[in-house]
Amino acid sequence: MKLIAKPLDDTGSIGAxxxxxxxxxxxGIPILYDYAEDDESICLIEEFVRxxxxxxxxxxxxxxxKTQIITYIIQLCDILSYLHEPPVSILYQxxxxxxIIIRGDQIMLIxxxxxxxxxxxxxxxxxxxxxxxxxPEAFTGKSDERRDIYALGLIAxxxxxxxxxxxxxxxxxxxxxxxxSDPGERPSSVREWKSSWELxxxxxxxxxxxxxxxxxxxxxxxxxxxxxxxxxxxxxxxYLNKAGMHAxxxxxxxxxxxxxxxxxxxxxxxxDGLIYHGAFRGMLRYFADRxxxxxxxGVRILDCxxxxxxxxxxxxxxxxxxxxxxxxxxxxxxxxxxxxxxLLVNPVSMGQGLWLAKETGKKVYGFxxxxxxxxxxxxxxxxxxxxxxxxxxxx
Amino acid sequence: MxxxxxxxxxxxxxxxxxxxxxxxxxxxxxxxLAELSANVFLRKTVLLExxxxxxxxxxxxxxxxxxxxxxxxxxxxxxxFPEFPHPEVxxxxxxxxxxxxxxxxxxxxxxxxxxxxxxxxxxxxxKPWHIGDYKLLFRxxxxxxxxxxxxxxxxxxxxxxxFFEKEFKRSVEEIPFIPDPFLLQRSQIDFLKTLYGV
Numbered sequence: 381m382k383l384i385a386k387p388l389d390d391t392g393s394i395g396a397x398x399x400x401x402x403x404x405x406x407x408g409i410p411i412l413y414d415y416a417e418d419d420e421s422i423c424l425i426e427e428f429v430r431x432x433x434x435x436x437x438x439x440x441x442x443x444x445x446k447t448q449i450i451t452y453i454i455q456l457c458d459i460l461s462y463l464h465e466p467p468v469s470i471l472y473q474x475x476x477x478x479x480i481i482i483r484g485d486q487i488m489l490i491x492x493x494x495x496x497x498x499x500x501x502x503x504x505x506x507x508x509x510x511x512x513x514x515x516p517e518a519f520t521g522k523s524d525e526r527r528d529i530y531a532l533g534l535i536a537x538x539x540x541x542x543x544x545x546x547x548x549x550x551x552x553x554x555x556x557x558x559x560x561s562d563p564g565e566r567p568s569s570v571r572e573w574k575s576s577w578e579l580x581x582x583x584x585x586x587x588x589x590x591x592x593x594x595x596x597x598x599x600x601x602x603x604x605x606x607x608x609x610x611x612x613x614x615x616x617x618x619y620l621n622k623a624g625m626h627a628x629x630x631x632x633x634x635x636x637x638x639x640x641x642x643x644x645x646x647x648x649x650x651x652d653g654l655i656y657h658g659a660f661r662g663m664l665r666y667f668a669d670r671x672x673x674x675x676x677x678g679v680r681i682l683d684c685x686x687x688x689x690x691x692x693x694x695x696x697x698x699x700x701x702x703x704x705x706x707x708x709x710x711x712x713x714x715x716x717x718x719x720x721x722x723l724l725v726n727p728v729s730m731g732q733g734l735w736l737a738k739e740t741g742k743k744v745y746g747f748x749x750x751x752x753x754x755x756x757x758x759x760x761x762x763x764x765x766x767x768x769x770x771x772x773x774x775x
Numbered sequence: 776m777x778x779x780x781x782x783x784x785x786x787x788x789x790x791x792x793x794x795x796x797x798x799x800x801x802x803x804x805x806x807x808l809a810e811l812s813a814n815v816f817l818r819k820t821v822l823l824e825x826x827x828x829x830x831x832x833x834x835x836x837x838x839x840x841x842x843x844x845x846x847x848x849x850x851x852x853x854x855x856f857p858e859f860p861h862p863e864v865x866x867x868x869x870x871x872x873x874x875x876x877x878x879x880x881x882x883x884x885x886x887x888x889x890x891x892x893x894x895x896x897x898x899x900x901x902k903p904w905h906i907g908d909y910k911l912l913f914r915x916x917x918x919x920x921x922x923x924x925x926x927x928x929x930x931x932x933x934x935x936x937x938f939f940e941k942e943f944k945r946s947v948e949e950i951p952f953i954p955d956p957f958l959l960q961r962s963q964i965d966f967l968k969t970l971y972g973v
Contacts, residue, residue, distance in 0.1 A: 604830075605798060606798015606799065607798060610902075610904060640903055640905075640906060644903040702798075704803060705834045706802070706830040706831055706833045706834050750930075
């Protein structure tokens with residue numbers, strides 16, 4: 381509850397704030413339960429917002445992560461879009477770090493003292509605000525949504541100044557677009573500004589995560605039947621999904637692996653021809669073979685079995701060899717010497733691995749002893765991480 | 776240095792291992808058991824791989840053993856016959872081997888006439904995508920009227936085990952990981968002894 385004495389020169393800003401806040405409902409805006417006023421004071425009963433303002437936050441935590449900053453900007457965009465667009469149609473006009481309260485991952489925008497309803501003509505004559513965050517046109521009394529976009533751009537710029545990581549190019553360009561001094565050159569709405577960088581950012585993030593060049597297809601090939609091709613392909617799919625790279629498994633050797641998993645496995649669900657189990661996504665064969673089928677987004681993990689045909693379209697080939705004494709000599713030298721081919725011995729065996737490395741002159745990786753392909757162990761994570769990194773380096 | 780022969784195992788024993796799918800680990804387990812039989816129990820042991828094309832030829836020693844039309848090799852004290860022709864099996868039973876270990880692939884089951892007193896072992900992984908292989912295996916075995924043996928699997932998970940037991944009304948035992956069949960450890964020997972029947 382706030383009891384505020386009305387100053388002599390009060391032009392009704394507190395009352396105006398109360399009027400505006402009363403009609404707003406958004407998780408980023410404090411709730412005003414009620415208000416009352418008399419000649420001397422005004423009483424506001426509103427939600428208590430606990431947390432640090434962005435300004436205080438910078439003092440306590442000088443470095444913010446890129447993800448944290450992007451989360452905050454997206455939330456700010458959502459609040460401003462809500463305010464600017466009908467039926468609310470309010471111009472906030474006082475966007476600055478002091479008014480942004482951070483509560484864990486959620487931010488709140490407070491102080492609606494100088495906010496006013498949008499006239500629609502761009503002629504909001506109320507010249508008020510904090511000078512350092514005011515758009516040039518606001519000094520002339522011509523304000524519209526682009527005034528808030530300008531301040532949002534400045535805050536985003538300030539936040540990235542506290543970021544220890546590399547700023548994505550798309551968002552950097554968007555920030556400079558928002559703080560153009562000529563309002564005509566700025567984006568016309570917050571929603572438009574947000575959509576201009578959000579999609580590009582996602583693409584860039586995926587590209588960064590996946591590698592310098594986008595990894596589209598991985599082929600898992602076995603040197604003979606029963607060396608664990610399906611097991612490794614499923615493990616790799618689960619790992620990539622867990623690492624946020626969106627991958628799906630597809631058997632191209634003619635075996636109905638996903639169909640069997642769906643029929644006999646546990647806790648699987650099917651949606652649009654894809655089966656899901658934890659971090660695993662696998663495509664059913666009948667769905668992949670269907671005419672006009674559009675493959676889902678993400679890396680394709682092809683379980684080739686012992687069929688070579690699928691490997692030539694792949695960016696990365698994982699060639700698996702058994703580790704028993706009688707597995708010697710089963711490796712196809714032509715495939716093993718392909719630049720994109722990585723050799724794996726299953727399960728790890730020093731003897732066979734050394735023989736293979738000597739034979740091919742290439743690095744040989746050992747797949748750890750493993751029971752459950754859907755569960756990513758520390759050893760498997762380490763191995764796949766190494767493989768992807770090596771592939772990035774080679775390509 | 777000198778191990779005692781186990782006198783109560785005088786009777787000839789036959790062990791048959793069938794894999795439900797490639798990579799089940801039949802060859803690996805057969806070699807381990809043959810190694811145990813020949814070098815721990817000091818019994819005259821033969822290992823037959825009934826398959827038209829066997830990869831075992833890649834590891835065999837130089838001492839050649841010939842039985843009828845079959846050519847085998849002596850390795851680690853065991854007579855090993857890769858690519859053993861199935862019509863010769865009955866002839867070999869008359870030989871003086873004390874332990875006969877037979878590795879059989881799913882394709883060969885229908886053709887081979889095997890002794891009724893043999894101990895049967897069915898091997899395979901219990902991963903969901905292999906369940907279909909088991910269905911085929913059990914169907915083939917029932918057509919042949921063969922007694923169903925013990926089911927074994929490397930790397931069992933609790934859910935898979937219970938699912939298998941519910942689906943096929945059979946219990947399944949886990950085989951411990953054997954890194955090298957020619958270098959058996961105590962725990963592996965203990966398990967193999969349970970298969971051996973000691």
